[in-house]
Amino acid sequence: MASSPLSRPQTPPNRVKEIAASDDDGSDSSFSDSSLEDLSTLLGGSRPHPTTAAAAASSRPQLLATPSRASKRAALHRSPLAVIPKHRFDLKALAKDARRDTALQASELRASEPVRDGTARPLPSTPAAASIPQSHSALSDFVASEKRSDAHKVLRTVQRADPGHQELRYCFFKPHLDGPAAASSPPPAATQGHWSLLTKGNQRVREQNLVSGLLFNVVGSQGGMPDDIFLWVLDEICTAKSVVARTELCNLIVICPEQIASLFTPDCLKSVWERLGARDLSMDRGEISVSKVSEDVYKGHDWAPLLSVMLLLKDTSSNLPVETRKYALQILLRMAMDRLIISNVHLNNQFEDAFKAIIDTIPSKEWDAFCHDTCALLLGNFSSQCIRINALLSLPTSSRRAHDLRRRLAATFLFHDASLARRAPEEAVTLQAIIDRLAAPAFQVGPRTEFAELRAAILILDMAVDDGSVLAFGPDDVDAEDRFNARVDELAARLNDIWRRTNDTGMKLARTETKSVVEWVQKRVTHTVRTRRKQARSIFDLPGQEKRRDLPRQQEFMKSFFRNKLPSPKPALKQESAPPLKSQPELQTDPEDIFMDCTVARGR
8 A cells, every 4th residue: 555645754955055056156148047956856855857757747637737948948940951140231242342442542543643743644636535624534434434435425514514614714913823922122221210110120020110100200200201212112012921011001101192193103003013913014905815714723812912002092092193093993994804803802892992982083074085095995905705794893883983984894895896985875875776786696596605705795785774874855755755665675575585595404504694694684674774664454464474374364254254244233112112022933943963073963
């Protein structure tokens, strides 16, 4: 008879035994649940053999028992194939891209070496290849390596994208100057007596002597400076590196009006411009050469001495000799042909101040002759309208004389006739002459039109028109104003025709700029030159209404609305005299179909 489990002797549990891997000191990252001892062993019982436990489990059904961890692991499906790791990027593709980037960098280095060294490979001697810059040869090789038939297309696109491809530029100063001119040695008189304050010591000491005012007291007590010191101070203004020194030296010149009138001759002013690096200072009417240069032709140039010279001309304008004033204005206009003046704000502001101060000092009796000589000089020096327009845009319009000279220059450039500058623009130029000028080949739009020149010509025409030479209409001539407005409308129509013929589609910046300028001038002529607004023919003649596509439909709707007049109201009759209303049978109407979202509904 089997003994009961209670009568079986039991071994007491070992209280000293501790659980393995339960402390943090001896634990590691590779530990798992399978490394723990069985709970039955820890509680004092012996761990059964796996086969015995399995046999007992099979003999005794345990429906509510939880399956063991081992059985779960055995139930997992294991694939017989090895696990292939999947990378985020394709290593072969990355290596191919790296090799291609290395080849592109090497190609760029090879292309930049001829440009930097100035020794590019010779191109073929064909006319088309001669017009291609040498710096594009590397690009041609790169494109031809992929597809030879598209190389010329890429080069032509690069040329069209070049902003300065079609425009010429005039450089009044020598390009790429190394630095300011070297200072000249002072005259012997400047090293003796009180004048030694100009030359003794270093730059800081000389500036302190100028700021202290001692030299101004010396000039005031002696009534001026010696002639050789006066000329040396003029030269020092162009070469001094300190702004303080240049300003004080200009003030010394200003307080010597007698020497300004006697020594500041056109030849003296010419030497001052030469010290600043200017060229083409002669007053010959021959054509001056222009060329295509880069935008950074004056990169790193210091324009502070030029600002000081223009400030000096402004302050000494009333004491300058008349010939020096005329020469100064003509040189300033020639300098304004350089795009430098309108692209630099500081130079443009100082240019306007100096020009207004000098032009107001020209005697009235010599004004017409001066305008003719100046217009004839600039007309002969430059033939490109792109260069001429720079000077006209730089002239100030706040001065009456500067505005008059600008209009005379515009008329001269527009009609290529300097004799028009001898008279006032109101007398020399008429609207009908400007309308006839638009028929010239320079204003015709075609395949070979230089749109940069056309844009400049339109701006010059706008300056020549100005306010339209509107004079006081006589009381006897009633139709004079109507004829004037008719000419203005004709001029606007001609400009609109040029705008319509200009095709600005594609990568053609010059055409887009030209079309915008033509449209702006056409609107200005219509709204500012005309003495009164166009007479409206109907209530729909409003600005911009003629461009609306739905305008005819609205007009027809309004006409039909007013055509069906409502019946006029009749006076109300008295209630007692009103006849009794007869009941009328209700009209029977056929039900109509109402279509709503493709669904047919029957209704009354």
